[in-house]
Amino acid sequence: MVHILGVLLPDTQLAKFALTHFYGIGHKTAHRLCARVQIHETCKVRDLTSNQITALTAFLSSPSTQPSLPRYTLATSNYVPPRVGEPVPENAATITSADGAPVKESLGDRLRNIKIESELRREIRENIAHQRMIGSYVGRRHAMGLPVRGQNTQTNAKTAKKLNRVERY
Amino acid sequence: MSATFVLRSSRLSAEAFTSTSRSLPSVSRLGQTRGYAQKKKVAVKQHSSGFKGNKGKDPKEKGFKKEKKHGTFLTLPANQVTNTLFKPDNRVVLDLPTYSTEALTSAAVGKAMAFPMSENEAIRAYGVPKNLVVEFRVLSKPCSVVRDVTVTAIDTLDEASSKSSRDTRLVMTGPSGCGKSFLLLQAVEYAAHNKWIVMYIPRAIKMVDSSTAYTYDSRTRTYLQPNFSYEILRRFFSVNQSALQHMKSRGELVTELQSLPEGTPLSNFVQAGLSYKEDAPAVLSALMDELSRQTTHPVLLAVDDIQALYNYTAYRDPHYRALMPQHLSIPRIVLEYASGKRAFARGAVFGAESTSNTAFQMPLELSEALGIPPLRPAGPYVARSKELAEYAQGLRNFPVPAQLSVDEAASLFELWMKDNALHSGEVRGTDGELQSRPNDELFMTKYCEASGNPRAFVWKGLLSTMSSY
Numbered sequence: 001m002v003h004i005l006g007v008l009l010p011d012t013q014l015a016k017f018a019l020t021h022f023y024g025i026g027h028k029t030a031h032r033l034c035a036r037v038q039i040h041e042t043c044k045v046r047d048l049t050s051n052q053i054t055a056l057t058a059f060l061s062s063p064s065t066q067p068s069l070p071r072y073t074l075a076t077s078n079y080v081p082p083r084v085g086e087p088v089p090e091n092a093a094t095i096t097s098a099d100g101a102p103v104k105e106s107l108g109d110r111l112r113n114i115k116i117e118s119e120l121r122r123e124i125r126e127n128i129a130h131q132r133m134i135g136s137y138v139g140r141r142h143a144m145g146l147p148v149r150g151q152n153t154q155t156n157a158k159t160a161k162k163l164n165r166v167e168r169y
Numbered sequence: 170m171s172a173t174f175v176l177r178s179s180r181l182s183a184e185a186f187t188s189t190s191r192s193l194p195s196v197s198r199l200g201q202t203r204g205y206a207q208k209k210k211v212a213v214k215q216h217s218s219g220f221k222g223n224k225g226k227d228p229k230e231k232g233f234k235k236e237k238k239h240g241t242f243l244t245l246p247a248n249q250v251t252n253t254l255f256k257p258d259n260r261v262v263l264d265l266p267t268y269s270t271e272a273l274t275s276a277a278v279g280k281a282m283a284f285p286m287s288e289n290e291a292i293r294a295y296g297v298p299k300n301l302v303v304e305f306r307v308l309s310k311p312c313s314v315v316r317d318v319t320v321t322a323i324d325t326l327d328e329a330s331s332k333s334s335r336d337t338r339l340v341m342t343g344p345s346g347c348g349k350s351f352l353l354l355q356a357v358e359y360a361a362h363n364k365w366i367v368m369y370i371p372r373a374i375k376m377v378d379s380s381t382a383y384t385y386d387s388r389t390r391t392y393l394q395p396n397f398s399y400e401i402l403r404r405f406f407s408v409n410q411s412a413l414q415h416m417k418s419r420g421e422l423v424t425e426l427q428s429l430p431e432g433t434p435l436s437n438f439v440q441a442g443l444s445y446k447e448d449a450p451a452v453l454s455a456l457m458d459e460l461s462r463q464t465t466h467p468v469l470l471a472v473d474d475i476q477a478l479y480n481y482t483a484y485r486d487p488h489y490r491a492l493m494p495q496h497l498s499i500p501r502i503v504l505e506y507a508s509g510k511r512a513f514a515r516g517a518v519f520g521a522e523s524t525s526n527t528a529f530q531m532p533l534e535l536s537e538a539l540g541i542p543p544l545r546p547a548g549p550y551v552a553r554s555k556e557l558a559e560y561a562q563g564l565r566n567f568p569v570p571a572q573l574s575v576d577e578a579a580s581l582f583e584l585w586m587k588d589n590a591l592h593s594g595e596v597r598g599t600d601g602e603l604q605s606r607p608n609d610e611l612f613m614t615k616y617c618e619a620s621g622n623p624r625a626f627v628w629k630g631l632l633s634t635m636s637s638y
Contacts, residue, residue: 035485038392041379069487074496075390077510077556084423084451088388106488 002045004057005117011046018045022060024116032111033059036069063114069106121169132166142166242303261589263309268355270363275320279576281584283312284358291361294407295369298350298473300525300624309588313351314580318569322356322519325567329517330365330467335509335563337517340475342531342541343569345524346624350473352569353521360469365516366409366460370401373474374526376499379483383497386450392484393498398449401499402442402456410436412466419462422455424448435459450498457502461513468516470506475520477529478503479557495556504560520564534558539566572621581623582612585631593634611636 002009009018016039019030034041037055039048048056059066075081082088115123132139141148147160251257266272268282284292292311296302305311329337341349350371361367375381381397406413413436422429422438426445429438438459442452460468472478478500484492494500505511506518522531534553536543538561573581585591586607594607615630 031485032489035489036487038384038487040382041483043382047382071488072385072387072486073390074493075501077495077559079390081389084388084425106490109488 002048002053004053005060007117009045011044013045014041015039015043015045015048016041019056022116024114024120029111029114036111059111060116063112063116066112068109068112125167125169128166128168139166142168242306244306256589259589261309261587263312263584263588265310265312265584268313268315268358270359273315273320273323273359277315278317278320279315279574279580281312281314281580283310285362286311289408289410291357291367291369291408292354294404295357296371296404297354298371298523301350301354304627307590308584312584313355314573314577314584315355316348316352316570316573316577318348318352319355322352322567323359326356326360326363326365326469326517330363330515332515334468334470334506334513334516334518338507338509338520338563339517339565339567340520340522340535340539341567341569342522342539344571344622346622347569347571348573348623349521349569350523351623353471353473353519356519357469357471360467360471361408364412364466366412366466366468367471368401368405368469369471369473370503371473373472373500373503374477374523374529376497377477377480377482377484377494377529379485383484385486386498389454389498391496391498391501392486392492393450395446395449397499398453399443399446402439402449402453405456406436406439406443413439416459416463416465418459420455420458422452424451453499454502457506457511461511464514466515468513469519470503470513470516471519471521472503472507473521474523474526474529475503475507476522476531476535477526478507479532479535479561480529483528493554493556495560507564508560509563510560532557535561535564538562538564541566573616573623573626574621575616578616578621578623578626579612581627582607582615582631585627591631593631593636595637 001011005022007021009015009021016030016034017027019025019033020027025033033056034043036059037052039052128139128142130139132143138148142164143166145161145164146153147157148164151157151160247257247260263283265281265283267285269285272282284290286293292305297305297311325337325339341352343349357367357369370376376394376397381394383392383394385391386393414434416435417432418429418435418438419431421431422433422441424441424445426448427441429441435456438452438456442449442456478494480494481491482494482497482500484497486492495504502511506513507520524530530544531541533543533547533551534557537553538558586605589605591605591607591611594605594611595603596606598604611631614636615626615634619625619630
C-alpha cells in the first residue's frame with residue numbers, strides 16, 4: 001500500500017487508475033501524470049519504483065511551482081551514442097519557434113495548472129461564496145439548497161436539495 | 170454494566186473519528202470518502218410482484234460480480250482425469266518423427282513432425298506467439314506439419330548461413346491463419362538445431378504496447394526498456410549457452426556499473442546483463458555488436474508481429490506525445506537489423522506479420538516496402554513517415570500460401586485424429602460404445618469449408634463443428 005500525500009493507493013490497482021483516488025484527478029489527468037513520470041500503462045502500484053513515487057509526490061504537492069518539462073532530444077537514424085564516460089551532448093533547451101515567440105504549452109506542461117485536494121475544494125468554496133456575496137441568482141440558489149442551473153423543481157430536485165449549500169466543501 | 174459501557178464508548182469514539190460510518194465499506198474508515206453528504210440508508214425493497222429473485226437478500230450480495238479471469242487454457246494433468254467419460258484407459262501417445270535437420274528434405278513435405286522438447290529448447294525458453302500457446306496445450310505434444318514453404322524457408326536459411334544478414338531480410342506475409350507464425354517457429358527450430366545462434370522474439374507487440382517499464386537515457390537518446398532487455402538476455406542465454414561459452418568478445422564492455430575487458434567469453438557478457446537489470450539494455454546492445462562481428466556461428470534474428478514495430482507505439486513521452494518505435498531501445502535494434510543499417514557477418518533476419526491485434530496493423534510504409542497491397546487505398550497524398558520507410562527499406566516479402574495442399578491438410582487431419590481430438594464421424598461399435606472414426610467425407614467437407622486455410626480448417630472446421638458424421 002503506497003501513501004502519496006495522505007491518499008492510500010491500493011497495491012493491486014493499475015497506477016493510471018489509482019491516481020484517480022485524488023480529488024481533482026480524473027482519468028485524463030492521471031494518464032498524463034503517468035506519462036510525465038514515465039510510468040507504463042500496465043504498471044501496478046506495487047511495481048512503482050521509489051524514484052517514480054518521489055516524482056509523483058513532488059509534483060502533486062504543488063503542481064503550479066514545477067519547472068517546465070525539458071524536451072528530450074531523440075536519436076535520429078544515424079545517431080551514434082558516445083561511449084560510457086565520454087561527455088554526453090546536452091539536450092536542446094526549451095525550443096523557441098522560428099519567429100521568436102514562446103512555444104505553445106504542451107500537454108505535459110498543462111499539468112502544472114491542475115489543482116487537487118484542498119486547493120480545489122478551496123477554489124470551489126470561494127466561487128460559491130463569491131456568487132453569494134455579489135447577490136447573484138446562482139448564489140441564492142446555493143443558499144436555498146435548490147438546483148442552480150435551471151433544472152425542474154416541481155419534481156426531481158433531490159440531489160440539489162441534498163447537496164447544494166453555501167458551505168458546500 | 171461496565172463492560173457494555175466500555176463497548177458503547179469505544180463504538181462512539183470510532184464513530185466520532187469518521188463522520189460517515191454507518192454500514193459502509195472499509196475505504197471510508199480511512200477517511201477517504203468521495204461524497205461529502207450523508208450516506209443514503211440502504212433499504213431492502215419489498216416487491217409485491219415482478220422479479221423476486223433478490224428479495225430478502227442482503228444489498229451487498231446483490232452487487233454485480235465481475236467474472237473471474239481464468240487466463241489461457243491449461244490442461245489438467247492426466248492423473249486427475251479419471252472419469253470413464255474421458256476414456257483414461259485409451260490414452261494416446263503421439264508417435265511422430267522428430268523435427269530434425271536430417272529429416273527435413275523435400276520428401277518430408279506433407280509429414281507431421283514433433284518438435285524436440287529438450288531443456289534448452291527454443292520453444293520452451295523463448296515461448297511461442299499467443300495463437301500457438303493453446304494449440305500446443307491441446308495437442309499431446311507440440312508438433313507441426315512440414316509444408317513446401319517450410320522447405321523453401323530452410324533452404325533460404327542454408328544459403329544465408331554463409332552470407333551477411335543484409336542479403337537475407339525476409340518478412341512472412343499472408344492472410345489471417347495461413348501459418349506465418351508456425352513457419353517462423355519451424356525456421357527458428359531448424360536454425361537452433363543447426364548450430365545457429367538464435368534470437369527469437371515471439372511477441373514483438375509486447376515491446377511497443379506500453380506493458381514494460383521504460384526510462385529515457387540521455388546518452389543513447391532513446392527510451393531504454395530494462396525489464397524486457399533482461400528477459401531477452403535471460404532466454405537468449407538459456408538457448409545459446411553452449412555456443413556463447415566458446416566465443417570471445419572483440420571489444421570491451423563498459424557500463425555505468427561494471428566493465429568487462431576484451432577477450433571475455435560472451436557468456437560472461439550476458440551474465441553481466443543478468444546481474445544488474447539497469448545494465449541489461451547496454452549489454453544487449455553490446456551483445457548484438459559482438460554477434461554481428463563474429464563469424465563462428467551464423468545468427469538468426471526472428472521476430473513475430475514485426476509489423477508492430479513499424480507503427481506508433483502506445484508509449485508516451487513526458488509531453489504526452491506518442492513515441493515512435495525507433496526511439497525505444499529494443500525496437501530500434503530490431504529495426505536497424507531489419508533495414509540493413511547493422512548486419513550480422515553471417516546470418517539472416519526473419520520476420521512474420523501477425524493479423525491478430527488490430528491496434529497494430531500492417532502500416533503503409535512496410536506494405537510498400539514489401540510490395541503488398543496496403544490495408545486502405547493510399548495515394549501519394551497520404552502521409553508516410555520517412556524514418557519508418559527508411560527502416561523498412563530492403564525487406565523482402567516471403568508470401569505464405571493461403572491454402573494448404575490436400576496432402577498437407579490430410580497430414581494435419583491425421584495428426585488431430587491420432588490425438589483423439591475429433592468428435593465427428595462417430596460410429597457405434599460392437600460393444601455399443603460410440604467411437605470416433607473420422608472419414609474422408611469429414612476431411613473433404615471441412616477442407617472445402619475452410620478453403621484450405623489452416624486455422625479455419627483445424628479450429629473452425631474440425632474442433633468446432635457441430636456435425637457428427
